[in-house]
Amino acid sequence: MPADLPRLRAPEKRPAIGIVHLGLGAFFRAHGAIYIAEAMEKSGGDWSICGVSLKSPGTRDALAPQGGAYTAVELAPDGTKPRVITSVAEVLVAPEDPAAVLSRLTDPAVKIVSLTVTEKGYCHDPATGALNPDHPDIRHDLAASLPASAPGYVVRALALRRAAGLAPFTVLSCDNLPDNGSVVRGVVLDLARRIDPDLADWIAAHGRFPATMVDRIVPATSAEDIEATARLTGYDDRAPVMHEPFRQWVIQDDFVNDDRPDLAGVGAQLVGDVTPFEHMKLRMLNGTHSALAYLGYLAGHETIADCAADPVMAGYVKRLWRAEIIPALTPPEGTDLDQHADALFARYENPAIRHRTWQIAMDGSQKLPQRILATLAENHAAGRDSHGLCLAVAGWMRYVSGVDLDGNAIDVRDPLADRLRLDGQTGAARVDALLALREVFPQTVAETWRDPIVQALHQLETKGVRDAIRALPG
Ligand code: CS2
Numbered sequence: 001m002p003a004d005l006p007r008l009r010a011p012e013k014r015p016a017i018g019i020v021h022l023g024l025g026a027f028f029r030a031h032g033a034i035y036i037a038e039a040m041e042k043s044g045g046d047w048s049i050c051g052v053s054l055k056s057p058g059t060r061d062a063l064a065p066q067g068g069a070y071t072a073v074e075l076a077p078d079g080t081k082p083r084v085i086t087s088v089a090e091v092l093v094a095p096e097d098p099a100a101v102l103s104r105l106t107d108p109a110v111k112i113v114s115l116t117v118t119e120k121g122y123c124h125d126p127a128t129g130a131l132n133p134d135h136p137d138i139r140h141d142l143a144a145s146l147p148a149s150a151p152g153y154v155v156r157a158l159a160l161r162r163a164a165g166l167a168p169f170t171v172l173s174c175d176n177l178p179d180n181g182s183v184v185r186g187v188v189l190d191l192a193r194r195i196d197p198d199l200a201d202w203i204a205a206h207g208r209f210p211a212t213m214v215d216r217i218v219p220a221t222s223a224e225d226i227e228a229t230a231r232l233t234g235y236d237d238r239a240p241v242m243h244e245p246f247r248q249w250v251i252q253d254d255f256v257n258d259d260r261p262d263l264a265g266v267g268a269q270l271v272g273d274v275t276p277f278e279h280m281k282l283r284m285l286n287g288t289h290s291a292l293a294y295l296g297y298l299a300g301h302e303t304i305a306d307c308a309a310d311p312v313m314a315g316y317v318k319r320l321w322r323a324e325i326i327p328a329l330t331p332p333e334g335t336d337l338d339q340h341a342d343a344l345f346a347r348y349e350n351p352a353i354r355h356r357t358w359q360i361a362m363d364g365s366q367k368l369p370q371r372i373l374a375t376l377a378e379n380h381a382a383g384r385d386s387h388g389l390c391l392a393v394a395g396w397m398r399y400v401s402g403v404d405l406d407g408n409a410i411d412v413r414d415p416l417a418d419r420l421r422l423d424g425q426t427g428a429a430r431v432d433a434l435l436a437l438r439e440v441f442p443q444t445v446a447e448t449w450r451d452p453i454v455q456a457l458h459q460l461e462t463k464g465v466r467d468a469i470r471a472l473p474g
Contacts, residue, residue: 007236016109017089017104018112019048019049019110020110021114022115024060024088027214030242030243031243032116033085034087035261035266036261037085043261043265047087047112050088052153059239060093063091064091068088069086070084071233073229074244075244076350077352082233082240090104092104094153105161106161110169111260112260115150116214122151123151127442128439129179130190131187135149137149141155154184158202159196167256167257170255170259171185173209176282181209181212185207188209207256208256210253212274215246216244219354219355226238244347244350246343248269249267249269251268251271252271276329276333279330279374280335280337283329284329285344287320287389290372290396295313295316298404298465301357305349305350307348307357312470313469319388320389321344323384323388323474324375324386328384361413369440376389376393376445380444380445385474386449388472390449393449398426400420402417402424403424416439420434428458435453
């Protein structure tokens, strides 16, 4: 980093804070925070954001000296466009000062609490969507009034708001979970009921938990990205975010007192039912992302763009869409799913986006149910081919053994990693042990797809990724 570059700074005057965002990762800063910035520019309103990091201080340390401002860098195949975003006006680190977070959450001016805490941040059982009361953070939050988990912050803050005679805030989940509004509502109500049943009744009556579908590919920012942004912009920004040109945000229009920024005015779709959008997104994009992450990693590909440039992998992902995923979907009104698949493939091909297979492979135990297993369940009911998705599941099973097909160690990141390794066991015994994990595999999926998964893992382990793909029927 050239030492003489001026540090990026936010302007002195900004609209007041009206949103608290839990989980201030790159995705939210490259997606929701940009829509909110544009909505305030277009239609006004006090919707600046207090971003809360639930774990580490890294983002705050980089953003605080910049007053929360950062550069969002659009990476298109034909060029790079930087843009300064100033909608994040405050950054808190929850473990450093949980009381400060609760105090911000109980500010009457705060109308919305949005979340990108990743799948595992909901402390739920991914196969059923229900709260896991044995989760260490939930056990902590049941015993202590200063919380540790995202659901814990929401519940304790709603209790304080109720005691103060305030309205609840709208809870806006922006994670890639099926029916994310209902999931967060379910875990919040369950936790609240264990603390105070009257509080749970009040939240059930007055709280709002709109479902959302969020879409934009945002790879993790690397040290090289920070350097390149400085060269491009001529200032020093320690927390830029990289993103593709495409974006979509579909939101169930159900906010407390209808209080929200003018998101529709800047291209978000406010709808009655998000379900068809969300199924399309989770299964077509995230489902194939995960399939490419495991099989691509095992085939030696570093990024999704590398996978898309490999004709065997490209044929595989197109086959998944055509034969296995699209036939199980109901298209959202006005959407042609074949065209959607073509557009997705073009997004995957974007060579400017270095989205690592290893990054997407993280937390597979939390991602597989909604991305792949839901389609498997429906395909079984419809008697449809699913050999390609079974190969993806087999790829995950091999990946989480912690040893790749050449015998090299894999750095597996997953909350269940210790239980998934199974001492590197391979073959049918490995499949059976993993299919028995009820928090991941529903019983019917485990029973009906066992044999094709065993066969797929055998193909992978004996022939390698490309020949296993070539051996797929159809
Ligand atoms: C990816 C998503 O990391 C992952 O699991 O599949 O982050 C994906 O890039 C976004 O959902 C795209 O909208």
